[in-house]
Amino acid sequence: ETGVTQSPTHLIKTRGQQVTLRCSSQSGHNTVSWYQQALGQGPQFIFQYYREEENGRGNFPPRFSGLQFPNYSSELNVNALELDDSALYLCASSQTSGRPDTQYFGPGTRLTVL
Amino acid sequence: SQKIEQNSEALNIQEGKTATLTCNYTNYSPAYLQWYRQDPGRGPVFLLLIRENEKEKRKERLKVTFDTTLKQSLFHITASQPADSATYLCALGDPNNAGNMLTFGGGTRLMVKP
Numbered sequence: 001e002t003g004v005t006q007s008p009t010h011l012i013k014t015r016g017q018q019v020t021l022r023c024s025s026q027s028g029h030n031t032v033s034w035y036q037q038a039l040g041q042g043p044q045f046i047f048q049y050y051r052e053e054e055n056g057r058g059n060f061p062p063r064f065s066g067l068q069f070p071n072y073s074s075e076l077n078v079n080a081l082e083l084d085d086s087a088l089y090l091c092a093s094s095q096t097s098g099r100p101d102t103q104y105f106g107p108g109t110r111l112t113v114l
Numbered sequence: 115s116q117k118i119e120q121n122s123e124a125l126n127i128q129e130g131k132t133a134t135l136t137c138n139y140t141n142y143s144p145a146y147l148q149w150y151r152q153d154p155g156r157g158p159v160f161l162l163l164i165r166e167n168e169k170e171k172r173k174e175r176l177k178v179t180f181d182t183t184l185k186q187s188l189f190h191i192t193a194s195q196p197a198d199s200a201t202y203l204c205a206l207g208d209p210n211n212a213g214n215m216l217t218f219g220g221g222t223r224l225m226v227k228p
């Protein structure tokens with residue numbers, strides 16, 4: 001186990017709704033990255049937070065937004081859900097940003113959009 | 115456009131044999147490459163990191179090579195065991211690009227038969 005926790009484990013929403021996913025980083029880690037993993041594909045980078053600031057963003061629309069809190073836990077918010085948003089959402093924490101480092105992934109939240 | 119390719123077909127091998135997985139990339143100059151293991155319904159687990167100036171890295175039964183001229187990494191598991199059955203993901207990193215942002219391949223599923 002990595003020490004990274006995510007909640008909820010599973011979630012079912014309907015198109016157009018909004019969702020908030022939560023991540024608790026491993027102790028001592030100040031960087032959190034969020035990834036989207038569609039079935040049968042590799043994870044795709046959504047964005048990264050370092051010390052409560054967004055530190056980089058992948059090719060995702062603005063309706064994907066996030067927050068990092070002073071205790072380095074994090075939230076991913078998705079507005080106006082679309083069917084294609086159905087995926088496993090992974091968060092990963094690491095000790096620092098900007099250099100090669102191991103990323104510790106949580107178990108993920110499985111989101112289904114109907 | 116940038117592309118990372120892993121063999122999408124499952125690799126089936128007999129217990130005790132060496133498994134070799136391939137990761138090819140184009141239009142990318144990664145500073146480092148990582149390999150992760152992912153079991154069904156779980157988040158990826160870090161295995162090895164290799165930097166652009168390193169040719170080979172070993173850890174117990176695992177070996178990774180990195181050829182920046184061929185734009186290819188090979189991942190070897192020697193004396194494979196049924197417990198090695200999982201999906202293996204390669205991920206390329208560039209610290210100049212959004213910190214620890216990783217770009218993942220689609221993964222290769224390895225099945226080790228007893």
